[in-house]
Amino acid sequence: MTFLEDLLNDLPELVDRMRRHDVRHVSLKNGAGALALTLTPAPTSNPEQTPPISYPAKAEDTPVPSPEMGVFRSNGLDETHPVRSGEIVGFVEAGPLRLPVTATADGTLGPALVGDGGVVGYHDVLFRIHPDG
Amino acid sequence: MREPAVSVPRRVLIANRGEIALRITRACRLLGLHSIGIHSEADASLAHLRLVDETICIGPAAASGSYLDAARILRAAELTNADIIHPGYGFLSENADFAEAVEQSGRTLAGPTAAIMRLMGDKISAKQQMRRSGVPCLPGTEDALPTDLSEAQTICDAIGYPLIVKAAGGGGGRGMRVVMTAADLRDAIETAREEAGRAFGNPSVYAERFLQHPRHIEIQVLADRQGNAVWLGARDCSIQRRHQKLVEEAPATGIDPLAIAELGERCANACTLMGYTGAGTFEFLYEDGAFSFIEMNTRLQVEHPVTEMTTGIDIVREQLLIAMGEPLSFTQADIRTQGHAIECRINAEDPESFRPAPGKVQSWRAPGGPGVRIDTHLYDGYVVPPNYDSLIAKLIVHGTDRTDALNRMHAALSEMQITGIATTTPLHLRLMNEPGVREGGVSVHYLEALMRKSAP
Numbered sequence: 001m002t003f004l005e006d007l008l009n010d011l012p013e014l015v016d017r018m019r020r021h022d023v024r025h026v027s028l029k030n031g032a033g034a035l036a037l038t039l040t041p042a043p044t045s046n047p048e049q050t051p052p053i054s055y056p057a058k059a060e061d062t063p064v065p066s067p068e069m070g071v072f073r074s075n076g077l078d079e080t081h082p083v084r085s086g087e088i089v090g091f092v093e094a095g096p097l098r099l100p101v102t103a104t105a106d107g108t109l110g111p112a113l114v115g116d117g118g119v120v121g122y123h124d125v126l127f128r129i130h131p132d133g
Numbered sequence: 134m135r136e137p138a139v140s141v142p143r144r145v146l147i148a149n150r151g152e153i154a155l156r157i158t159r160a161c162r163l164l165g166l167h168s169i170g171i172h173s174e175a176d177a178s179l180a181h182l183r184l185v186d187e188t189i190c191i192g193p194a195a196a197s198g199s200y201l202d203a204a205r206i207l208r209a210a211e212l213t214n215a216d217i218i219h220p221g222y223g224f225l226s227e228n229a230d231f232a233e234a235v236e237q238s239g240r241t242l243a244g245p246t247a248a249i250m251r252l253m254g255d256k257i258s259a260k261q262q263m264r265r266s267g268v269p270c271l272p273g274t275e276d277a278l279p280t281d282l283s284e285a286q287t288i289c290d291a292i293g294y295p296l297i298v299k300a301a302g303g304g305g306g307r308g309m310r311v312v313m314t315a316a317d318l319r320d321a322i323e324t325a326r327e328e329a330g331r332a333f334g335n336p337s338v339y340a341e342r343f344l345q346h347p348r349h350i351e352i353q354v355l356a357d358r359q360g361n362a363v364w365l366g367a368r369d370c371s372i373q374r375r376h377q378k379l380v381e382e383a384p385a386t387g388i389d390p391l392a393i394a395e396l397g398e399r400c401a402n403a404c405t406l407m408g409y410t411g412a413g414t415f416e417f418l419y420e421d422g423a424f425s426f427i428e429m430n431t432r433l434q435v436e437h438p439v440t441e442m443t444t445g446i447d448i449v450r451e452q453l454l455i456a457m458g459e460p461l462s463f464t465q466a467d468i469r470t471q472g473h474a475i476e477c478r479i480n481a482e483d484p485e486s487f488r489p490a491p492g493k494v495q496s497w498r499a500p501g502g503p504g505v506r507i508d509t510h511l512y513d514g515y516v517v518p519p520n521y522d523s524l525i526a527k528l529i530v531h532g533t534d535r536t537d538a539l540n541r542m543h544a545a546l547s548e549m550q551i552t553g554i555a556t557t558t559p560l561h562l563r564l565m566n567e568p569g570v571r572e573g574g575v576s577v578h579y580l581e582a583l584m585r586k587s588a589p
Contacts, residue, residue, distance in 0.1 A: 069190065069192070069212065070212070121190030121191065122192050123174060
């Protein structure tokens, strides 16, 4: 298959991943050609209109902190998503940076404690991970 | 005094911590402003965070990654849609680069412009500005001392000895050397330059006459964006140790009120001439009946409450109104000072060695009664972190006269209880009974001499 055919085959998955991670621009290049892909930004909620969601914490849960002060971007994960330590579970936009929020333990990821587009502080707890078993 | 017309609520980010953050929060609430409290990871339990409308953790405990990090504070302002930033005192409150960044972000700093901060932050340009405004200065160099030591020697010989060599961009005793005789000058200049370059990134030094037993007297000013400026009386802050004030009072006892009034007028005029806005303090040395300008603090002072107690003017409220573009709600003719006020800085420090004493406050019992005010963020179980300044409370009293104020302060100090950590309270109690303090008018060297005398 040609580079273009490969790309066209992978495009739906690529676009889906870009939307999930709120990535707006991608540039790909190899010897056969180049592609620059730009998505129209999906509408985001107003930070002020996104109240924090509170859930009772359990002692055995492991908190997942925000890497920085910024705006939380959800990864669209289900409330009972199984995660492995180090897996990206969301993002925080800190100025021009888009920083990954990573799972701090293996287990079941609880619901996000902050709504998508919500303002978060440095090391604010964004999720809790419940240990499996 | 008329009530201000506050038609549009404004969002104020309080870029500080501790007692002053609480003080600013109270002023915001008084004016019905939306308050935003920032904090470091070590400060999540600060008292004012329960009272503000919004909070955000901006960084780690170290001040360099939180309260001193201009980029983080500006990002917090952006995230919370703040349109006024009140810097309090310390941290970034006199940082012209920060003020400029605030201006460029389209926000308002509760203070003067970056250009004014730069003008007054450089001690040489500040003195030049004061001379132009008729504010008295010490005899000394007009500009930085030349790098050629022989030329510098000629200039300093003309000023006369003793003199003091000071860093142009400095403060707090760094880059500063007292020179008693001409023979000591060259070493002093070289050491001061080296120290100033390291501490302030600016090796320029200047020289001025050294006063041997001066008092520290300062004038509080307020200036609005419409060109109105007033002075709010004088404070005496002579009881200090290593340039850190410990006790402040208003008015300045034993100085002719007419001389203070003349100085105050000159300070207010200087504000108008340079286009100063907000609260500010002109600091002077006073010796043999003459005032000599040292520097201007382009921010709120720790000791502002003694002026508030004697004038009845809420300085922080006025700062916020000025930042909102309101004209001053009073004129110089409306300002009257009444009685006498004293402030004791209660620091979490060993009262003998002054070593910081962070830790958990087991119990806190505030003093009370007529004329007693306490500005503090303390509560039972509060943990004083080791990362910041050791000021934990300001005890302020107001009496009919100085003796009454001293008696009230002694009674209030005796009543106040802070257990779990060492504080400077025992030293203050002792000071209130010291003959020199009772009499008044001590010099800036008084406390250190007293401590030396009582050292084992």
